[in-house]
Amino acid sequence: MNVGQFEQLVLTAILSLRDDAYGVSIHSKVADLAKPKTVSLGAVYVTLDRLEDKGYLASWLADPTPERGGRAKRFYRLEALGERALRESAVTAKRVWQEVGRVRGWLKS
Amino acid sequence: MIEKLVGIFIPPACREEVLGDLRERNDDFQLFLYDALRTVPLVIVSRIRRTTDSVVLLMEGFCCYVSYLTAAWVLSRPIIAKQEGLLRLAIPCAIALVVLMLADAYANPRKKSLLRPVLAVALAFAAVFAVHLARPLLPGVIMAVGSGMSMLFLVVLRMLFPPMADRPQQAQGPAFWQKQEIVAAGVLKVTAALAGILLIVLSVPDRLQGPLLGMLIAGGAIYWITRR
Numbered sequence: 001m002n003v004g005q006f007e008q009l010v011l012t013a014i015l016s017l018r019d020d021a022y023g024v025s026i027h028s029k030v031a032d033l034a035k036p037k038t039v040s041l042g043a044v045y046v047t048l049d050r051l052e053d054k055g056y057l058a059s060w061l062a063d064p065t066p067e068r069g070g071r072a073k074r075f076y077r078l079e080a081l082g083e084r085a086l087r088e089s090a091v092t093a094k095r096v097w098q099e100v101g102r103v104r105g106w107l108k109s
Numbered sequence: 110m111i112e113k114l115v116g117i118f119i120p121p122a123c124r125e126e127v128l129g130d131l132r133e134r135n136d137d138f139q140l141f142l143y144d145a146l147r148t149v150p151l152v153i154v155s156r157i158r159r160t161t162d163s164v165v166l167l168m169e170g171f172c173c174y175v176s177y178l179t180a181a182w183v184l185s186r187p188i189i190a191k192q193e194g195l196l197r198l199a200i201p202c203a204i205a206l207v208v209l210m211l212a213d214a215y216a217n218p219r220k221k222s223l224l225r226p227v228l229a230v231a232l233a234f235a236a237v238f239a240v241h242l243a244r245p246l247l248p249g250v251i252m253a254v255g256s257g258m259s260m261l262f263l264v265v266l267r268m269l270f271p272p273m274a275d276r277p278q279q280a281q282g283p284a285f286w287q288k289q290e291i292v293a294a295g296v297l298k299v300t301a302a303l304a305g306i307l308l309i310v311l312s313v314p315d316r317l318q319g320p321l322l323g324m325l326i327a328g329g330a331i332y333w334i335t336r337r
Contacts, residue, residue: 023130041130041144042151045123049155061125069112071129 003056003085008093009033010047011056011086014076022062022073023048048076056082111138115145120156121217127152153214160213160273165266166206167301172262173202177247177255184250196312198255200246201237205259208233213272226267230260 003011013029014021027044051057057076064072078086112128119127131148135141177198181188188194212229222228234256241252310322 023126024133040147042148045127045148046151046155049159053159067133068129069132071132072125073129074126
């Protein structure tokens with residue numbers, strides 16, 4: 001169950017947005033998390049598609065809204081498999097961070 | 110107006126949400142266009158990746174190439190003996206496969222049709238013949254017989270392995286489980302790579318064949334060793 005760094009960002013964004021996770025809101029959250037790197041909307045779509053194919057996400061079309069020119073939003077929700085993948089990658093990242101901190105002595109200060 | 114124009118390029122399966130997102134992010138016409146130019150190519154590539162089953166595509170490519178090769182072998186053998194003969198036979202196959210990939214990506218999953226496999230194949234070979242009319246790819250008779258056989262093979266293959274958009278999807282399963290890729294992708298990809306290398310090597314002048322083949326083998330060996 002491997003997720004890349006950008007996939008982690010997208011999964012985290014969806015987790016934190018809860019019921020409001022759709023293209024624009026996910027992109028803006030991922031852009032916040034990825035600072036100072038810039039993130040394109042297209043890259044977010046590609047990752048969302050890939051994560052959905054892997055079974056980490058589920059998506060559905062909502063009703064059209066007037067501020068989007070009568071176009072519908074596609075909402076995303078984290079599936080159990082996605083939550084597990086995110087938890088595993090977070091545990092790995094934490095372990096790496098602890099090791100780096102131990103070697104460099106950052107954790108003492 | 111510009112929104113409709115951009116919408117034409119976005120595959121129907123994701124047109125609604127992508128156009129809505131672009132509209133929500135950009136009130137200004139120029140910003141909308143700039144954002145669309147950056148976003149839509151990635152959306153198309155992603156859709157192609159989702160709808161293309163590489164194993165089925167390889168099978169289609171193989172059937173197509175064998176059709177043209179058989180037609181050339183039976184009808185005009187000297188063309189195969191020529192320098193770029195084998196590579197020329199691959200050109201109509203490549204055009205047909207690209208059109209088939211695009212046809213799958215732009216298929217509307219909400220509109221199911223039993224005729225879709227036949228229509229996609231017909232569209233692919235219409236494109237092949239359009240290119241052939243503009244710039245002849247092969248002698249006419251080889252083109253006609255090869256295309257006829259290819260169409261027959263491709264329609265049968267597409268009935269056996271329908272495009273991803275037409276396959277019934279299970280409720281809670283990841284979409285890629287339905288692809289043939291997870292069965293034997295490695296073996297088929299290596300076979301396709303070897304066939305491609307042979308095709309290229311056979312098409313270069315004789316004096317360059319040895320060095321090129323040597324370089325490709327060395328490159329392959331280095332890749333294989335470093336990968337392990």
